[in-house]
Amino acid sequence: MAEYKVKFEVFEGPLDLLLYLIKKEEVDIYEVNLTKLATQFIEYIEMMREFDLEVAGEFVVMASTLMFIKSRELLPVDLQVAVEGEDDDTTDPRWELIRQLVAYKKFKDAAAKLQSLEARQENVFPRLPGKVEFAPEPAPLKPDVSVFDLLNAVNAILRRFTARDATRDVFEDKWTVSEKIESIVRFIGERGRAKFTELFADATSHGEVVCTFLALLELIRLKQLTCAQSEDFGEIEIVRAATINHTPAPAVAAPPQT
């Protein structure tokens, strides 16, 4: 066999070529003149060969089927030999071929429908809304945070200050614990609760942090406030104690000065 450079790919296979030839004749598959079709098919294959196109084995097999059909037609009906052991319906090679063509045609049409679905999907955009968000509700609080957690938190804040303040001048501490108690009570009074770090957010010095912390401990001791954590390692929250009475500032006698 000669080596063909171009593969004949215009038709998916012999059935595809047959459908093309039938379509060209503008007849229904059932109406097609198979003898004429066979002649055209073989002519086509010969043409492919002349153009040095590779003729796949499937085309050759089909050509032989068509040759057989054609030759069979040439015999008078009473001389046609039926294949033994099979009834007429299944042995009629014309019928076999037509059945195959009809089935193939249906799947080819189905493939075309899939192709249009494929193209359609390229133009269909799913709705992609932004994430639904609800205002963060207070999660059920897990009470009884250990005082060690509190100390750790304070240490972290102090460390931050030490790092930041290393080169700063030392200036006079102007805060007292009693003042801080007042401001914490006011802060929590307004908002109901506060994050632990919020209490220290405005602190400008080491001394102020210490004052604020002592004030907080005092308020906790007095059961004015309690602290809670909504999840492990979560941020500590300071809330008003359940038994709180609404007297504003607690009477704290002589808070220690720093």
Add this chain to the structure above:
Amino acid sequence: MELKLILESLLFSAQKPLNSAELREILAKAAEAEDADTVAKTFKKTKEADLTAALETLAKEHEAAARSYRLVCVAGAWQFVTQPEFAPWLKAFVGIKSRPSRLSAPALETLAIIAYRQPVTRAEVEQIRGVNVDGVMQTLLERDLVTQTGRAEVVGRPATYGTTPLFLEYFGLGSLEDLPAADELRKITVVKPEALTTTEPELGLATAPPEQLASEAKPGEPAAAPEPVAPTN
């Protein structure tokens, strides 16, 4: 409060398609919420059939409303999508969708046969297409549009193939039932007409003994015998 509107609000807010199991889970969870009201509790145990009916009603309502979007079911999960005719503006807005390259004609043909005939063996696909499908099958398997589903109980126990959920997604189909003309193609019955108009008796005589040709030319049979119509080269 109607079930269908609750489902609609959920699908409207969802960032991805939701299937009925997920929707039922949400209904159950809302019913169990601490502050659940009687309405929420009503839908605690919504039956699958009621849910599906509500979703189908919704989809029909949105189709009838003829707006720029529809509610569709793709691979069993529901989602809102825009109508294809608005693609020019959506492309300008969100950019062109990243999708794998389009399938070739042989791949689509093979895929169609597998989709309608699953589970199906490679030999059966080749019988219908009349050509070898090795390369195309490889592509379809790699793209996860087709997968091996089992083995046929025939000699040699060849592998059988079927389509994947991705196949449904790729073509935007809710289920295999939504394949176009599914019933017809699953079982093709071709009615033999009274007479076949094929005779051209005016020509000469037979060229080969028919029984010999018949055995060689049986369609779909691998041609083990020597090439019947001898190529001339």
Add this chain to the structure above:
Amino acid sequence: MELKLILESLLFSAQKPLNSAELREILAKAAEAEDADTVAKTFKKTKEADLTAALETLAKEHEAAARSYRLVCVAGAWQFVTQPEFAPWLKAFVGIKSRPSRLSAPALETLAIIAYRQPVTRAEVEQIRGVNVDGVMQTLLERDLVTQTGRAEVVGRPATYGTTPLFLEYFGLGSLEDLPAADELRKITVVKPEALTTTEPELGLATAPPEQLASEAKPGEPAAAPEPVAPTN
């Protein structure tokens, strides 16, 4: 094609509210697309007044339709929102764990490197994986499996990453100690960029010429040399 439906399809697909300037920009962009048809071109220069009128019509139509959502204008930007009475179900939905989407192989690989090497910079991960990990890192950060843990004390102070508690939960680990032994992964040597301290003038050390430092510290640079030693200058 009606302007209002085009606008609707855009607002329907948008992840955030769009104002009229943004909408007009999209209309203009679609009109300028290479494959723009005459319809798309029609809306190239849509007047502000027409746009607003179309949006207001849309909003009215959706109100009349009385579905579970509405089109609203907040601070000049338009968006679809669900009606408040569906909040109980939407809350249940937000809290529900839906079908987990799978982690891709590249994502898992990157995650493993971060888990075993934390705290680790992106450049180090890239050095081990041999590819850019931007996209994958984004996914891992978005899914809260990985978080920025700090900054490396090297030139450029690149962010370092570590795993989150969700990572442990996701993998059913009590703690990082429970990670299966993977000594080899831990031992892969990657070249770390120069220590930052060498550039700090207050330490009284001479600083290397910037271009030299830059080349030494280039993240992701394949390291020919072993661990760089502190410059001796």
